[in-house]
Each structure stands twice: as C-alpha cells, then as structure tokens.
Amino acid sequence: MRSQFASDQSSSHVTMVSRHVEAGVHRLSRVPHHRIMVHASAATRSYCNEVGRYFVRRAGDIDLVPAGQEGGFEAESPFDTIEIALRPALMERVAAELGGKARASRLDTRHLLRDPRIEHLARALESDLNANAPSGSLFADSVGAALAVRLLGLDDPGIDRTNRLSDTQLKRVLEHIEAALHEPLSIDRLSRVAGASSSHLRTWFKVATGFTLHRYVLRRRVERARVLLQRGDLSTSEVAELTGFAHQSHLAHWMRREIGQTPRDLRRASRPK
Missing domain, CATH: 1.10.10 (Arc Repressor Mutant, subunit A)
Incomplete structure (x- = not known):
C-alpha cells in the first residue's frame, strides 16, 4: 500500500493521504480519528469482512469509518483512494457551534455513499497536495470545518442552514x-x-x-503582490514575505493560478520600452 501524505497539514484537525492499494487482503486497524475514503479509480470489486458481502466501488464512492473502529477487506484488483483523517475534536466543536443539535459523538459506518460535496472537498485537498504548494492552515481548517458540517448533516439536511x-x-x-x-x-x-x-x-x-475565505485571502494576497511587483522597488522574496506567501515559488504558483502571470512576467511588462 503506497501513500503520499499531505505533510503540510500535520498540525491541522484534518489531514489527507493519497493511497495506491494493491490487490489482496488488507486490515484497517483502530485509529483515533474518523476516516473518509473516496474511491479514485475505475470500478473495483472487493469483499468486506465486516458485513460479509462484496461491494463494487466506482470513482467517487465514499466509505466512512468512525474513530476507534477497525475493519478489513479483500480487493480483487489494485485501486487508488483518497483517505481523509478527521479528528473527533473538530466534529465536537462544530456540533457545539451549530447549537448542539448534531450528535458529534456518533458517526455511523457507511459504504458506497455518494455525496458530491464531500467528494469536492476531498478533491480540493488532493489538488493542494499535488500542487506541492501548501496553502496554509486557513485552507485545511476551512475544508475540515466544511467536512464536519456535511458529516453532521448527513442524517439531518437542515443542520447546515x-x-x-x-x-x-x-x-x-x-x-x-x-x-x-x-x-x-x-x-x-x-x-x-x-x-x-x-x-x-x-x-x-x-x-x-x-468566495470561500481561503480563496478570498489568496486573491487579495496575489493582488497586493501584483501592485508591489509593478512598483519595482522590492525583490520578489520581499514581496512574498510582505504578502503572506511562504517563499518565492509559493508566490509564483498562486500568481500563475490566479492571474496567469508570474512575478517575472510582471517585472518584464513593467520595464520601460
């Protein structure tokens, strides 16, 4: 079972790992966090030991395994999955913020759940990991809170109003x-x-x-950086520091994504003809 971890999120209430699972027998040991697993391959058939039946999982199918629960399965062919770990403390905090209506202590095991919102949030975490440009705690915390609200509302659609x-x-x-x-x-x-x-x-x-909070903050940081770069009196590393980016490459990555230009592009365009 090969894994790629979102190491920049290690201090967050939510972390993600992208796994490649080989065919064969696998055991899920007890862990102190909730597991959200989003199938990321073509249709895969496996036998679940806990319920004693076969499942065919397709891309986007979701399995939920509550904290402290173990399980196991036998996969007939290799597959990829996005596994998100969500700490119970976050679920409890979000439930309290929602007025205590949610049962934070109870998260039921689910198989083959289809939920576009959970899948979208999982893909957002995966994209952040694959981009190799950590977005910081605001992004991870926002995704974690959104996941918690959605999980708490699975049995009560009105909970996230x-x-x-x-x-x-x-x-x-x-x-x-x-x-x-x-x-x-x-x-x-x-x-x-x-x-x-x-x-x-x-x-x-x-x-x-x-806009989400994370996206709004990113856009404002990129716009501030654009103005400072066009002024021309600061180095790119100074601009990155003044606008909250981890380093020059981090700044360049998000400028390219948000406005289609890098710091070098902006400096070239600002030079006198």
Whole structure:
C-alpha cells in the first residue's frame, strides 16, 4: 500500500493521504480519528469482512469509518483512494457551534455513499497536495470545518442552514484581512474578529462574497503582490514575505493560478520600452 501524505497539514484537525492499494487482503486497524475514503479509480470489486458481502466501488464512492473502529477487506484488483483523517475534536466543536443539535459523538459506518460535496472537498485537498504548494492552515481548517458540517448533516439536511453575516461583521473581517495579509490567517482568528463561530463564518462569508475565505485571502494576497511587483522597488522574496506567501515559488504558483502571470512576467511588462 503506497501513500503520499499531505505533510503540510500535520498540525491541522484534518489531514489527507493519497493511497495506491494493491490487490489482496488488507486490515484497517483502530485509529483515533474518523476516516473518509473516496474511491479514485475505475470500478473495483472487493469483499468486506465486516458485513460479509462484496461491494463494487466506482470513482467517487465514499466509505466512512468512525474513530476507534477497525475493519478489513479483500480487493480483487489494485485501486487508488483518497483517505481523509478527521479528528473527533473538530466534529465536537462544530456540533457545539451549530447549537448542539448534531450528535458529534456518533458517526455511523457507511459504504458506497455518494455525496458530491464531500467528494469536492476531498478533491480540493488532493489538488493542494499535488500542487506541492501548501496553502496554509486557513485552507485545511476551512475544508475540515466544511467536512464536519456535511458529516453532521448527513442524517439531518437542515443542520447546515445558516444566516447571513451582518454588514458590520463582514466589514470587520474584510478590514482585518487587508491589514494582516502578511501574517498567517486562520479560521479561528477570523471567527474571533467576526464574533461568529468558525463553521458559521465559513458558510456566511461565501454567501456574502461569493468566495470561500481561503480563496478570498489568496486573491487579495496575489493582488497586493501584483501592485508591489509593478512598483519595482522590492525583490520578489520581499514581496512574498510582505504578502503572506511562504517563499518565492509559493508566490509564483498562486500568481500563475490566479492571474496567469508570474512575478517575472510582471517585472518584464513593467520595464520601460
């Protein structure tokens, strides 16, 4: 079983590993976190020891294994899977923020679940890992909170209904982001600024702006970097530091993704003819 870990997320409540699983017998040992496994290959047939039956998993099929539960299966052919580890503490925190309506302590085992939202979030984590450009704790924490809300709402579709941010709350968050683009920004920090729970802020912010918190912060950092680079009086490494990017390559990666230009492209375009 070969794995590629999202090592930059090791301190987060959510981590991801991309696994290649060979044909044969495999055992899932007990672990202290919830496991969300998204099938990422063509149709694969396997026998589940826990329920005593065969399953055919197709791309996008999801298996949930609660913390502390073990399992096992026999795969008839190799396959790839995205495995997300979610800490119970995050589930408990999100349940409390949602008013205690969710049963955070109970996550049932599920096989062959189809849920586009969970699959989308898993793919977002996978893309971040494969890009080899860590997005920071704000991204991982936002994805973790979104996953927790979705898992808690599987049996209660109304659980993730929220109200909008007030104009005052939104203004406080936007102003704080602008003033602190050069600093690490976490969902917890911005929640304190807004005076709202992290789960609610994550949803409310998207309703108010059309962007996730992570995407909005990235866009503002890229725009600030663009202005500083065009000014021409700072090195690329200085610009990266002033706009909250880990290093020059991190800055170049996100500039290319957001505006289709690198720092070098911008400097060339700004030179006098």
